[in-house]
Amino acid sequence: MLKFEDYKYERPDLENEKQTFRGLLTAFSEATTEEDQNKAIEKINAFRNRLSTLFNLVYVRASINTNDDFYQKERDFWDEKSPELQELYTEFYKELVKTPFRDQLEKKWGSQLFSLADYQIKAFSPEVISLLQKENKLTSEYSKLVASAEVEFKGKTYTLAQLGPFTQDKDRNVRKQAIQKSSGFFEENADKFDDIYDQLVKVRHEIATKLGYKNFVELGYVRMLRIDYNAEMVNVFRKQVRDYIVPLVSKLYEKQAKRIGVDSLKFYDENFEFKSGNPTPKGSPEWIIDNGKKMYEELSDETNEFFHFMLDRNLMDLEAKKGKEAGGYCTFIEDYESPFIFANFNGTSDDVDVLTHEAGHAFQAYSSRNIGIPEYVFPTHESAEIHSMSMEFFTWPWMELFFKEDTDKYKYSHLASGLSFLPYGVAVDEFQHLVYENPDWSPEERKEAWQKLEETYLPHRDYEDIPYWQSGAVWQRQGHIYEVPFYYIDYTLAQICAFQFWKRSREDREKAWNDYLNLCKLGGSKPFLGLVEAANLRSPFEEGTVESVVDEIEKWLDSVDDQAL
Numbered sequence: 001m002l003k004f005e006d007y008k009y010e011r012p013d014l015e016n017e018k019q020t021f022r023g024l025l026t027a028f029s030e031a032t033t034e035e036d037q038n039k040a041i042e043k044i045n046a047f048r049n050r051l052s053t054l055f056n057l058v059y060v061r062a063s064i065n066t067n068d069d070f071y072q073k074e075r076d077f078w079d080e081k082s083p084e085l086q087e088l089y090t091e092f093y094k095e096l097v098k099t100p101f102r103d104q105l106e107k108k109w110g111s112q113l114f115s116l117a118d119y120q121i122k123a124f125s126p127e128v129i130s131l132l133q134k135e136n137k138l139t140s141e142y143s144k145l146v147a148s149a150e151v152e153f154k155g156k157t158y159t160l161a162q163l164g165p166f167t168q169d170k171d172r173n174v175r176k177q178a179i180q181k182s183s184g185f186f187e188e189n190a191d192k193f194d195d196i197y198d199q200l201v202k203v204r205h206e207i208a209t210k211l212g213y214k215n216f217v218e219l220g221y222v223r224m225l226r227i228d229y230n231a232e233m234v235n236v237f238r239k240q241v242r243d244y245i246v247p248l249v250s251k252l253y254e255k256q257a258k259r260i261g262v263d264s265l266k267f268y269d270e271n272f273e274f275k276s277g278n279p280t281p282k283g284s285p286e287w288i289i290d291n292g293k294k295m296y297e298e299l300s301d302e303t304n305e306f307f308h309f310m311l312d313r314n315l316m317d318l319e320a321k322k323g324k325e326a327g328g329y330c331t332f333i334e335d336y337e338s339p340f341i342f343a344n345f346n347g348t349s350d351d352v353d354v355l356t357h358e359a360g361h362a363f364q365a366y367s368s369r370n371i372g373i374p375e376y377v378f379p380t381h382e383s384a385e386i387h388s389m390s391m392e393f394f395t396w397p398w399m400e401l402f403f404k405e406d407t408d409k410y411k412y413s414h415l416a417s418g419l420s421f422l423p424y425g426v427a428v429d430e431f432q433h434l435v436y437e438n439p440d441w442s443p444e445e446r447k448e449a450w451q452k453l454e455e456t457y458l459p460h461r462d463y464e465d466i467p468y469w470q471s472g473a474v475w476q477r478q479g480h481i482y483e484v485p486f487y488y489i490d491y492t493l494a495q496i497c498a499f500q501f502w503k504r505s506r507e508d509r510e511k512a513w514n515d516y517l518n519l520c521k522l523g524g525s526k527p528f529l530g531l532v533e534a535a536n537l538r539s540p541f542e543e544g545t546v547e548s549v550v551d552e553i554e555k556w557l558d559s560v561d562d563q564a565l
C-alpha cells in the first residue's frame, strides 16, 4: 500500500499541459451528444485532479517544512503558475455554462456545478493574472513570516504555536509573559505586517475594479462561492450575535474571573479557564492518536474504516516542530483519494480538537471522495465547518478516553468557548467589510476601526500591559484575514449549525448521526442553505435560530457548578 511519503511529485511541463487541456476542451465543446460531453467532462476532471494532486503535495510538504528548499521552490512555482491554470479552467467553465445539453447535465450533476462555474467566471479575467500572482506571493510572505518566528522564552526557543500552552499556564505571570512575547514578535515586525496587508488590500481592490466590481466586498463573496446568501443576510446574523450572544459571553467571562480567582479578567487570562488548570489530554501524542483510533472504531463502521485509512497511509502530520507553519488544516489529495491532516500538537486540549475537528473535515472528504466531480469533494467553507465542528460534539461520549478526570472541565470549556468565539468571529468579518469598503485607509485607520469593533463585540476585553494588541493590531495574527479574505463568518455560521447537532444528538442520537452521515456524503453538491436543509437543520439567518440554540446551551452551562470544576 502506498503511503504519503511515496506519493509522487514531479514538476509538470505546464506548456505541454496547457495544450493537452485545450484538446480536451475542444472535445467537450464540439461534442454532439450528451454522452460525448459527459465523457469529455470525465477526462477534464481527471486532468484537473492530476494537477491538483501535484499542487496539494507541494503545499502540504512546503508547510510541513518551510526550510525544505526543494518544496519552497516548487511552492513559488505554483504561486506563479496557478493563476494561469485558473485561466484554463475558467475557459472550461465558460464552455460548460453555455452547453446545449445543460438541462441533461444539470439532471446528472445537479445545478450547483453550474452555479459554481458562474461564480468562477465572475471571479476571473486574464487581465488580472499578474495581480493574482502578486496576491499569492504576498499571502505566502505572510505565512512564512509567521512561521519564521523564533521566540526566546524561559531560556528556550519557540515557534508561536509552541508558545500556546504557556498562555494557559496556572501562573499568571507566565501567561502574561507568553502573550507579551507573542505580541512582541508582531510588534517587532509591525512594518512588515502592516505593509503586506496594505499591499493585499490594494491589490485586491484593483482586481475587483478591473473585474467590474465597485470594491472587493462583492468579489470576496463571489470568491467564497456564496451562492445562496449575501452580505445583507450576514449583516442580520451579526446583529443577532450582538443582541443575544455578546451579553451572554460577558457573563461567562465574569464567571471565569471568579472561577480563576482574579478581580478583573485581562487578555492574558482569557485562555486560562479553571483554577486547577485547563483540561489537558493525559498522555503523549502517540497515546492521543491511539485513543483516537479506539474512538473512531467505536463511533461507527464508517469512521472506523476512515481512520484506519488515514493511519495506514501516514496521512496525518500532527506534531509541532521548527520550521513548520502554524495552524492546522485538512486537505484532499485527489489522485490518491487521500485526505491529509496538518496540525501542531502542543499538549493542550487543542490536540484532541485536531482529532475531532480536522478529522471531521477529513471524514467528510473521505465520505464524498467518489462523488465524481472535483468541485463537490469539499463543500464551500461555511458548510465544511459544519462537518468538523459537529464531529467535535458527536465524539463527546469518548472524551473520557483523553481527558480522564478533566472530562467535565473539557465539556464545559468546549461549549463556553464555542459561544465566546462567536462575537470575535463576527468582528473579524465586519472588520473585513470595513477594510475593503475603504481601500484607501492607512494601517492606522484600520487599527482604529478594529478598536471600535472590539468595543461593540468584545466589551470585556482588557489588554493591560500588551501595548501592541492595545493599539488595535490583534487581528494580524489571524491568518485568514491575510490569506483568504471573508473566510471567517463561516466558522460562526457553522457553529450555530453544530450547536444544533449537539442539541439533537442529546435528544435522538441515531437520527442526528444519520443526518450527519448523509450531510458528509453530499459533499459540496449543494450550496450552504441547501445542505443545511438536507441535514434537517435550521438556517442561522432565520429569525430566532440563534436565540433558540443559545438558550439551550445557556441552560446546560447554568446547570453545571462551574466554580467547583
Ligand SMILES: [Zn+2]
Pocket (backbone or CB within 6 Å): 357, 361, 385, 388
Ligand atoms: Zn475547520
